[in-house]
Structure formats: structure tokens, C-alpha cells
Amino acid sequence: MTNQNKYLGIYQDLVTKITHNIYEAGTFLPSETQLSELYGSSRETIRKALQNLLTNGYIQKIRGKGSLVLDVKRFVFPVSGITSYKELDESLQMDSETKVLQLTKLTIPTGSFAPESIVGDEATFIERLRLVKNEPSVIDRDYILSNIVPTVPLTVAQNSIYEYFENKLGLEISYAVKKITVEPADKTVQELLDIPETESVVVVRSETYLQDSRLFQITEAIHRADRFSFVEFARRVKK
Amino acid sequence: MTNQNKYLGIYQDLVTKITHNIYEAGTFLPSETQLSELYGSSRETIRKALQNLLTNGYIQKIRGKGSLVLDVKRFVFPVSGITSYKELDESLQMDSETKVLQLTKLTIPTGSFAPESIVGDEATFIERLRLVKNEPSVIDRDYILSNIVPTVPLTVAQNSIYEYFENKLGLEISYAVKKITVEPADKTVQELLDIPETESVVVVRSETYLQDSRLFQITEAIHRADRFSFVEFARRVKK
């Protein structure tokens, strides 16, 4: 299955060439005009691909000089953005395991972290415990709105729900708002994550939206504080 | 002082119109062709401005329909990205105060969180305590490389170092890598932040780079866990 989009294809090709050190960190990519000849495209299309590399931290463009390849490995991997646990596991080879604790239908209760607009709506609730190297690390609690995803099979919950949403259901996941806080752990969490009393946990709550701006999922990820690490690549916004 | 860039000017104009509810959340912006007539520009230039709105969470584009204005206020404000404390203070009106604890020259020591490439280099060290509503909330420790910024005046440390770098020195701050962890607080930190023993703190360490990819600053921001909150707007990366 090839991409329809020229610039996405060029982007992917450049990403693999950078991650495989065909273009090495510290060196410059071919110039935009050279790339446009290489790929048989216009310069603006090349620039679209490069823009993508830029925002994802692969290159830094320097006016008058060229596109400098950055040392991506030093950046570990941005846990930022919207990436499913399964995808993280695969790209980082984390040796992890998932236990599905609950999978039921319920009505989104008031007073929870859910926005008011979906309180009272029906949703699939999935609670999963993630073990890394046999140590409990994260509790994921997902609420998936039933009007968009009627049912979630157990086998999907055990693997990647995002893969299911995107490839099987054809949903286009587009953006999310995330909030990170540090909070005391309640009894249930203490037991699941195997931590002493008075110990804090890191809670990442997010609302995830589709391409047409419909809210379709809210998530609460409760991390053991000592195993939590969040890496972000950020660019300064022009004023 | 006006902008040279047409698309940046259009972007800023649209941002103010959205934040002032001239374009209301939940409604659509004028179409791209209408905007290009309004601003007297080509459609591609309009699209560049809209791309900027998109990545900053102001709008969601829906194919065949238009550019939907999102409810920015619901997203509080992204503390993500590269934003100085002073800028945050101003945009959120946090009623905060800064105490400069230290301002000295030193040599970047080995074994710290600094990358090896700058160990041994000379830097200005600035330690500042941020009080919000008279409560200690954050300790900022900045190391600013002397080969790029020779000296930092005390008055600058009391206000915005970024404003000084960008407007007085003409430096172009471009990107940063940040890492967030939760760690136990040492004695010094306990006293400064006024927290009990065994209490954890949130540590945000970052490396900040200029437009020409030179590393010029590393920072360690130590937050009281109970006052820490990090909000992020993220977009799903196309595969």
C-alpha cells in the first residue's frame, strides 16, 4: 500500500534514511533544489516534506546553509504527541505486557474528569495494567464513546485500540489535549502499582478528537512516579 | 513595528480575532478563497497562516466544510512549547514574584545533567525562586553559555532573560528538548520550596538551541508537585 501523497512519501523516505544513518546527524541534507530533482517534484512539495521533518525534530533548517540533520537518538523518543502504548512498545522495544482488568459498557458519570458535553453518554470502559519487565508501571483507563465506536472486542483491548480504530474502523485520529499532574494514589492504585502509602503518582488525562472534531475518547493514565519520564521536542512560536 | 511576513501578519490577525470572539468557537472561519480576497494574498499564503493556527490548537480544518474555530479557553494555555516564565506570567496573570538567589559565572561540571559537549565550558549560572501568590512554587536553575551570551545583568535576571536574548541581543531561539521526571527533593530544595521531607518534586530539564543549532542554554526547573500542572495540545503524526 503506497501513499497517495507525494510529500508524505518523501517525508517517510527521508526519515528512514536519517534513522538508518544514510544521512548522518551533523551533516546537511541535499539542498531543496537537489531534492526536488531527486524526487521529481516541485520545490514547494519538498518544502512540505521538510516542514514535517522540522516539526518532528529530525532536522534544523539554517538559512543560507541547508537542512542540518539533528541527533534524533539523543532525544530518545518523544513520548509527547499522540502515540499509543503499543506503538511506543514497538518503537522502544520495552519488553512490556498488558493485562486487561475491565472491559464494560457504562454511562460517563458526572464529577469525573470528563468534560460536561459527554456526561451521561454511553461508553466502553477499558482498564488495563501495563507491566514493563514484569513490574507494574501504568494503569490506563479509557472511555470510548459508543456513538462512534459501538463495541471494542477483548482481543483489541489486549493489543492496540488505535490500530483497530484507524485501520479497521477507518477513524481519523487528529488531536488531543493532555494534562499532566502529580497526585496522591488511592488504595486501589497503590495495590495495582505496588507502591507504598503516601506515594504519589503521575496522572496524564487526555481528550482525543477525530479529524471532524468529534470527541471520541478520554483517557486517564496513572504512572508510577519513579518510572515516569516524559520527553518533549518543542519549537519556539514566532511572535 | 510591522511584520515583513504576510502570513505571520495574517496569523496574528486571526489569533486576535479568535481570542476576542470576533470569530467564535464552534463556528467556521471564512473559506480560504474568501480569506485570500480579504487579505489580498494568494491562497497558499492563507494556508500557511492557517497551518500555524492549526498547530497551535486554534482551529481544526475539516475537508469539504471549512476551518472550525476550537474552544481555546477550554485548553487553558499550553505550558508546553518554549515559553519563558515571564511570558506565562503575563498571559495568565499569575500574580507572581521572582527572587534571584544566585547569579555567578562558573564552569559546567561533569556529572550534571548537561550534555558532554558543553562540560567544562564557561556559563552564567542563574538560580531563581518563583513565588505565586506569595507561595514558593518553582526553582529555576539556568546555565547560559558565555561564548554566546557573555554576561547577564542582574536586572535582566529579575525580569525576562528571553526578552533580553531576543530583543537586545538579537538571538533567535528555535527549539528545545525537555524531559520531565518526578524525583525526591534534597534538603536545599525542601527548604526553598517549603515542603516536608520525603516529598517529591517535578523536575523539567531542558536544552535550548538557537536557529543555527548552537546549544546556548540548559535549564532545570524544580516544581512543587502539588502546584505542578502541564497542559499540552498534540496532533497525531501521519504515518
Add this chain to the structure above:
DNA sequence: TAGTGGTCTAGACCACATA
């Protein structure tokens, strides 16, 4: 002076949503 990226244009064709 030559090469690089940054901006902008005018036009084309496509995919999708709506009526």
C-alpha cells in the same frame, strides 16, 4: 558571485460535504 533557504504568486486538479 553563487548557492542556500524563506516567502509569495496564480493556477490547476483532486477528494469530500452539502444541498
Add this chain to the structure above:
DNA sequence: ATGTGGTCTAGACCACTAT
């Protein structure tokens, strides 16, 4: 059928870096 955003083009001029 019309209007919307998504992609792509070929060319132009500018600002900056190097030699």
C-alpha cells in the same frame, strides 16, 4: 452541482552564507 479544503506545480524575488 457547488463550495470546501488538500495537493502540486513552475516560477519569481528576497535574505542570508559562503568563497
